[in-house]
Amino acid sequence: MSKKNRSRSARRRSRNRGNQNTAVMRATDVAAVVEHSTGTEDTGVALTANDSPIEPMDRSASDQTEPQKPETGEDQEKQEHEQNKEELSRFIAGQYLRRDGKFYRVKNTGVAMAATDVKRASLHQVKAAFPSIEITDQLWSEVCQHAINDTHTDRDQSIPVWDGTQSCKPDNEAHLTWDEGLASLNTWRKPTYRDVDSDEADGALFEDLLHRIFSEPDDRAAFKDWLAWNLQNEGDKPTWSVLLYSQSKGTGKTTLGRLLSHLFGPENSMPLNGVSKLTGRFNKTVMVRKFVTCEEVKLKPGTDAGNKVKALISEKEIAVEGKGTNTENIENVCVFLMTTNHFPHWIEPDDRRFYVIDVNHSGHASGPDHESFQDFMKVFYDYMERPENLKKLHNYLLAHQPSNSFNPRALNVAAVDTPIMRRITQASGEVLQQQLKETIDAGGRFAVPQGDLIKLFSDRLKANPNRIGHMMNELGWRPERAKWGGKDYARAVWVHPDYQVAQGRVTGPDGYDEPVSQLEEELELL
Incomplete structure (x- = not known):
């Protein structure tokens, strides 16, 4: 596939990544995705506990060949310079992510940074991490160009393009997982004591x-x-x-x-x-x-x-x-x-x-x-x-x-x-049962359709309706099946122990005679 076609393919992928990537990718990010995309998913760059990268998992055979010995002192100096550039670039690439032209620290993805800020902060980080390397202006300029600005095929030496997702994956020590050239952040870090x-x-x-x-x-x-x-x-x-x-x-x-x-x-x-x-x-x-x-x-x-x-x-x-x-x-x-x-x-x-x-x-x-x-x-x-x-x-x-x-x-x-679990079970049941009794008493009702109790438990008592049978039995109420309200099928209704339902009404002591529901006048006891 030509580089032009690969670029078009990357743009299509960036548009189709769903709600994970609704932001439009910048050209620099698309180019980095194209260069780093392998077409398959892999685990990416493994990092140590102090966020310093180790050897990448997918380096090519050519990258692993022994470097040729320099013939002159000048050649040796150039080789050492190139090795230092690669090592520092790899370190910076392990500290940051890029997305939509902005940069984020792996340790704190909540704050976006500009490229100039990354360069300034990275300088202090590499000096602390590599005290034996002399950071000259020329070396640092090339490192920043290589790790931050340039688009190249050395994925472990370039700040990766972040897809905006992160999750905790304790069974994977790699800080990043890759999919089609985009990196997802693994927040889990191996504890140092291990x-x-x-x-x-x-x-x-x-x-x-x-x-x-x-x-x-x-x-x-x-x-x-x-x-x-x-x-x-x-x-x-x-x-x-x-x-x-x-x-x-x-x-x-x-x-x-x-x-x-x-x-x-x-x-x-x-x-x-x-x-x-x-x-x-x-x-x-x-x-x-x-x-x-x-x-x-x-x-x-x-x-x-x-x-x-x-x-x-x-x-x-x-x-x-x-x-x-x-x-x-x-x-x-x-x-x-x-x-x-x-x-x-x-x-x-x-x-x-x-x-x-x-x-x-x-x-x-x-x-x-x-x-x-x-x-x-x-x-x-x-x-x-x-x-x-x-x-x-x-x-x-x-x-x-x-x-x-x-x-x-x-x-x-x-x-x-x-004892504490028994106490919780007992206390929770007693409090809820008391609330149920007070609510029914306040309504002055002595027969309550089960549909009304389900709504009462769910909306007001904030309790599981599956507990209706147990709680009502504890109060001494009995369940009956009856037809009312013009329905030709039986529905459940709970009745106070001292009252009865008949002829569409609830009757009881002292001449009590009221409809079970003001909206449904007739109740026929089965």
């Missing part, structure tokens, strides 16, 4: 922490199973999260969240206060992380925010939007650890997305064992800041075999027999 050369496994201090803050053995086992599975399957996610509850402060909830951030990697983690950034419109920055801690979580059942949090916890594919970008669907691998100091009465008894652990203990901020607990926490903080300790703990958790009862796909709340 490069520590050690096969030793040690979880003693971690187990000590769990024994101090979790009083229930079942909670300790469930949490370790959950954490170990998530580290063993980082490219996947469970359909439920852990919620740490303690009425008192200073019980270790934040410390545990910090430990998990270290284990998953600070670059792959994000701490949040509340869920507003999680449930807001522009939540892409959060959802392209692997691990998120949400502190002081307080939701209302049936609300848009509550439903969105549940979906983000359990759904494998979600729609996200960043500021200034289009909505896109991404694979959701995000794992959540949530905390609260308020009793989570908003959790419905049959909700399968939250495993609640009571973290109340005597070592809290004003408890009798506060000093000894704080002494331990000082030791633990020092422990988890050391890469070699994190590596040993990571090895320990990778070797852990989750129990047979652990299921990352479904949380069986009925099988979780801890």
